[in-house]
Amino acid sequence: MKDVYITKLEKTRAEILVSLKEQKTCITICGGTGCHAYGCLKVAKAFEDEIKKQNLQELVDVRTTGCHGFCERGPIVVIQPDGIFYQRVQITDIKEVIAETIKNKKIIERLLYVDPRTKERIIQEKEVPFYKKQKRIIFGNNGFIDPKDIRDYIALDGYKALAKVLFDMTSEEVIEEIKGSGLRGRGGAGFLTGRKWEICRAANSEVKYIICNADEGDPGAYMDRSLLEGNPHSVIEGMIIGAYAIGASEGFIYVRVEYPLAVNNVTIALDQAKKFSLLGHSILGSEFNFDIHVFRGAGAFVSGEETSLMASIEGRRAFPRQRPPFPALEGLWGKPTNINNVETWANVPLIINKGADWYSQIGTKKSKGTKIFSLVGKINNTGLVEVPMGITLKEIIYDIGGGIKENKKFKAVQTGGPSGGCIPAEKLDLPIDFDTLIKAGSMMGSGGMIVMDEETCMVDVARYFLNFTQEESCGKCVPCRLGTRQFVEILTRITQGKGEEGDIKKLEDLSESTKAGSLCGLGQTAPNPVLTTLRYFRNEYEAHINKKACPALVCKDLIAYYIEPEKCVGCLLCLKNCPVDAISGERKKVHVIDQELCIKCGACFDICPPKVMAVSKYTGRKKDRMIKKASR
Amino acid sequence: MRKIFSEFSPDQRELIHIIHKVQKEYGYIPPERISEISRHLKISESEIFGVLTFYKTFTLEPRGKHLITICMGTACHVRGAPAILDEFRRRLGIEPGETTEDKLFTLETVNCVGACALGPIVISDGTYHGQMKMREVEKVLKKYKNEKAG
Incomplete structure (x- = not known):
């Protein structure tokens, strides 16, 4: 019996390998969830239809594969066996890909990935910097496999x-x-x-x-x-x-x-x-x-x-x-x-x-092998990365991730989900493994890595996570059920500018009791986001409590939007987009925000053209001064 | 219901599978179905009620014709999901978990849909809208607004 099945398995393998050796051109389309959201299925369908229309089925295979990891650039199309890597492929590109790349073996420059640092256009998937430092022993086959076959x-x-x-x-x-x-x-x-x-x-x-x-x-x-x-x-x-x-x-x-x-x-x-x-x-x-x-x-x-x-x-x-x-x-x-x-x-x-x-042989002394991280947040190359244990945070964020979006300043990376913590810039050289992360106050967790820049408020992040654990606490243990609620109340107060002296001490005490009194990991680790942000970003808590200011300009109650009169060109764009009609002004005249009406949704800030950038955010004493100035 | 029951043995381990099926069939869990499940599985109604209110996916209220889901995962959060949620709340006049009076929309939040590269993400009836901006909120709603509630 055994031989029958083994032979069948090996025979199947051999058959497939032979057919692969014929080196038929294969258009692989990433079918991961990220690319799905970008519309990869329509792209795949369009490829199939076009191949049929042009009667190329004998020469070209179309295959929807698993996730390639580089979600930022979806929909991703890789043409095998040459490994030509096309990114952000749209349905309108398909005819050209078939006419040029498949039939004439010509590369379409426009669809290639451009290394933002060298401005070089990269042809092959493996040469893209995002993939270069990775070691994709677990995840690498995704791009070759049709998961349904x-x-x-x-x-x-x-x-x-x-x-x-x-x-x-x-x-x-x-x-x-x-x-x-x-x-x-x-x-x-x-x-x-x-x-x-x-x-x-x-x-x-x-x-x-x-x-x-x-x-x-x-x-x-x-x-x-x-x-x-x-x-x-x-x-x-x-x-x-x-x-x-x-x-x-x-x-x-x-x-x-x-x-x-x-x-x-x-x-x-x-x-x-x-x-x-x-x-x-x-x-x-x-x-x-x-x-x-x-x-x-x-x-x-x-x-x-x-x-x-x-x-x-x-x-x-x-x-x-x-x-x-x-x-x-x-x-x-x-x-x-x-x-x-x-x-x-x-x-x-x-x-x-x-x-x-x-x-x-792969990894560090006590953490072997590779780990897949999801590199997300304010990072240029969002996606899934598989790296050997022991690689530094810097390599992941800058070499693979391509640095912070819009050249902003890196502030922290959050690892380990709601049980983990935030690691600041001074720890970027930390080699990542199970034990070093714990030492830094965070943890490996399942491998989420959320990159935060200067525009992320750490108190708000802590509140976000505690709000999460509070909602998800099953309610069995009192310290978790009520402790997380207390955390949310205190942190919300702080972000609203109602923080009091002694709040930080309260948070620390509460952390101790929640950790000690909870049965499962959810409660035991729930205070971690608070503890690490207090450890590395205590000054932000103090600014919220003492100066009623949010240095990252995130917390709504602590900021105000203001149109700089010397920059405003009077284009009416913000005025039209304000959902509560809080902006007054005429064409070619300076617009003004009515602070009483403003709901601080940020629509004006987003819509003001980058060349103009007339809308600013202010916090703390500066905010009070600006509001006074505007009301005059 | 009889058809659903015929697929599952009368064992507590089938409870969550059955609730999934009922919700798929009706769009929510009609309260009178709870007693039928109770009789089939020989578990008390209160226990079934406990299970189905424990898990977020299950709902005892009928949902609106269109389901708007806002991802509140960490990656979406740092990229501005709260402002997007606020805009939906404002435009629809409801809080997450609620349905508009005309039964056209239900607003929901989810903790992560795992498409973090596209944050902030909004899903309307299964269609993903990536990298959402405040001003795109109206566009998403407009598509359905002219319809009458079904």
């Missing part, structure tokens, strides 16, 4: 690791290999994966479960989504290997309901895996049986916490519970359960294929 994954050595594990390795050997690699959980806490498996394997039970935690709730992090959407089989293969090592017979992928494309692609992938006998009864003809179900979450951040997640699968409210007992011993329905994050699972086949020694 298992054959694409098989062609790239897919399920080879599974065959190796099933027929050449014992469960113990698999666990040893994972332990040897030094892989740590990518969900946030960074526990050693191999050790976790070992504990679960040793647990005495007939029934065991495996869970893939794809409840990626951290705002600003979306690498799990892109992996599941773009390369679902790498996660599934990892899970099957894990199940074999632990001795589990049933698995669950818990996906956020906000990720419909991920649910769709992973469901298709599971069906296809079953057809290839990679799931279900007697996998690849071995004695091993294992099946995976998809579970759609229902919109609760706390369900990303492992005990809450299991309660949710059981059909209950996602309340966390006391640990121990840990899920490895008593998890889903009281049975030993191993739960890992999406990215962790995707690392597993790679470690089996290439070996623990190879893997452990």
